[in-house]
Amino acid sequence: MAVYTDINEQDLTAFLAQYDAGELLSYKGIAEGVENSNFLLHTSKAPLILTLYEKRVEKSDLPFFLGLMHHLSEGGLNCPLPLPRKDGALLGELSGRPAALISFLEGMWLRKPEAQHCREVGAALARMHVAGEGFELTRPNALSLEGWQTLWVKSQDRADEVEPGLEAEIGAELDFLAAHWPKNLPSGVIHADLFPDNVFFLGDRLSGLIDFYFACNDLLVYDLSICLNSWCFEKDGAYNITKGKAMIEGYLSVRPLSGDEIEALPILCRGSALRFFLTRLYDWLMTPEGALVVKKDPLEYLKKLRFHRAVTNASEYGLIS
Ligand SMILES: Nc1ncnc2c1ncn2[C@@H]1O[C@H](COP(=O)(O)OP(=O)(O)OP(=O)(O)O)[C@@H](O)[C@H]1O
Numbered sequence: 001m002a003v004y005t006d007i008n009e010q011d012l013t014a015f016l017a018q019y020d021a022g023e024l025l026s027y028k029g030i031a032e033g034v035e036n037s038n039f040l041l042h043t044s045k046a047p048l049i050l051t052l053y054e055k056r057v058e059k060s061d062l063p064f065f066l067g068l069m070h071h072l073s074e075g076g077l078n079c080p081l082p083l084p085r086k087d088g089a090l091l092g093e094l095s096g097r098p099a100a101l102i103s104f105l106e107g108m109w110l111r112k113p114e115a116q117h118c119r120e121v122g123a124a125l126a127r128m129h130v131a132g133e134g135f136e137l138t139r140p141n142a143l144s145l146e147g148w149q150t151l152w153v154k155s156q157d158r159a160d161e162v163e164p165g166l167e168a169e170i171g172a173e174l175d176f177l178a179a180h181w182p183k184n185l186p187s188g189v190i191h192a193d194l195f196p197d198n199v200f201f202l203g204d205r206l207s208g209l210i211d212f213y214f215a216c217n218d219l220l221v222y223d224l225s226i227c228l229n230s231w232c233f234e235k236d237g238a239y240n241i242t243k244g245k246a247m248i249e250g251y252l253s254v255r256p257l258s259g260d261e262i263e264a265l266p267i268l269c270r271g272s273a274l275r276f277f278l279t280r281l282y283d284w285l286m287t288p289e290g291a292l293v294v295k296k297d298p299l300e301y302l303k304k305l306r307f308h309r310a311v312t313n314a315s316e317y318g319l320i321s
């Protein structure tokens with residue numbers, strides 16, 4: 001579920017009156033997602049998404065996220081557009097939470113993406129990277145080397161509960177990544193969480209990208225490594241090189257990758273696998289029993305991390321040199 005904060009009709013009506021959004025016809029909570037509370041509203045004008053930002057989202061980051069959606073949308077990317085209030089602000093407050101109204105995007109996410117979908121995602125990711133150019137706000141990636149270390153300090157004592165030997169293995173991985181992480185690659189605004197549940201399709205055509213709440217400035221090709229991790233492995237843990245090749249080709253059809261970016265792919269894939277392993281491990285250990293959130297399996301990303309550790313050349317991801 002992802003309705004942490006409940007709303008009542010009276011407050012919602014008062015909230016909507018601050019917008020030129022029409023009369024409220026209906027609203028309901030959306031079960032999917034884990035970070036924020038989302039509601040689908042129907043008004044006399046249009047369907048809308050109402051998002052209440054929960055405690056893991058820093059309020060000071062919201063102008064970056066909302067401004068970015070606006071910037072990308074102006075740049076021709078299909079993504080939700082935040083609605084301005086009558087006073088021009090993109091952010092309001094509801095039930096004690098920062099809240100925004102955003103446009104509803106048609107489509108649904110794919111439970112079983114195929115190579116052709118991966119190709120479209122690669123191209124859309126590169127389009128986002130290009131469209132992000134010129135966005136004036138910046139936000140450092142809170143979930144890169146330093147952030148991983150912080151998360152790890154909070155979980156490491158209990159890591160062996162999840163799998164014996166994990167404490168030593170992850171400690172060594174963090175040291176390796178800190179010593180070898182690339183520095184001088186092209187950077188810009190990245191999505192940083194472009195998993196299948198954040199990409200909508202209508203039939204086989206990609207209809208839009210959602211959930212920009214991890215977006216930040218970082219190495220562009222790191223974003224591609226996140227997509228290779230989240231789209232190109234099968235349920236049994238095997239890397240699907242056909243999907244990887246399609247995704248990389250899709251990306252290259254819009255934005256070229258330099259030799260240095262390509263060479264860095266294996267280490268970036270290690271880093272992004274570790275990033276999702278660590279956030280999942282933290283949630284796995286810290287979420288109280290009985291909480292109404294489906295915890296995601298950290299071991300899925302541990303397996304991916306181990307796969308990348310054995311990769312010696314980016315061609316193993318499907319790149320043709
Ligand atoms: N603009 C939109 N148009 C249509 N549906 C949307 C939109 N934004 C969100 N949704 C719906 O709400 C769900 C949750 O949204 P989102 O992924 O942004 O939430 P989250 O709590 O930030 O999740 P996550 O766990 O992915 O970080 C989506 O799966 C989708 O069904």
Ligand SMILES: N[C@@H](CCO)C(=O)O
Pocket residue numbers: 034193195276279280296
């Ligand atoms: N996409 C993340 C969760 C939300 O950011 C994961 O699957 O671990």
